[in-house]
Amino acid sequence: MKSMENVSNPVDTCGVAYSLSLIGGKWKPLILWRLLPGTLRFSELKRQLPAITERVLIRQLKELEASGLVKRTAYEQLPPKVEYCLTPKAESLKSLLYELEQWGVSAKSRG
16 A cells, blocks of 8 residues: 555645635635725725624735735834735736636626
8 A cells, every 4th residue: 555645646736726725715815806906904904895704804814914915014003003915926916816807797797
């Protein structure tokens, strides 16, 4: 019987799998979409995504920050001010996000 640790999984080397591990899910693409025009404060982002809970938004932003797609800037002031923007790595997703938006509109109209 072969040892499983020596067998490589083709999904591990697949670019699509890697991409989806960074931006997959219900909220991450929408967060990135909302940040395309520029920097937003946490409250502005939450207002633009009313269906997301605050807890989930915080978790998704932390994951996007950890993967190098979102930059978080916290200002030492009262009341606290935190801003989020896309990193250059995420900026490279712009054309893909625009194409997804166009595809979604087209697919929705076709039923």
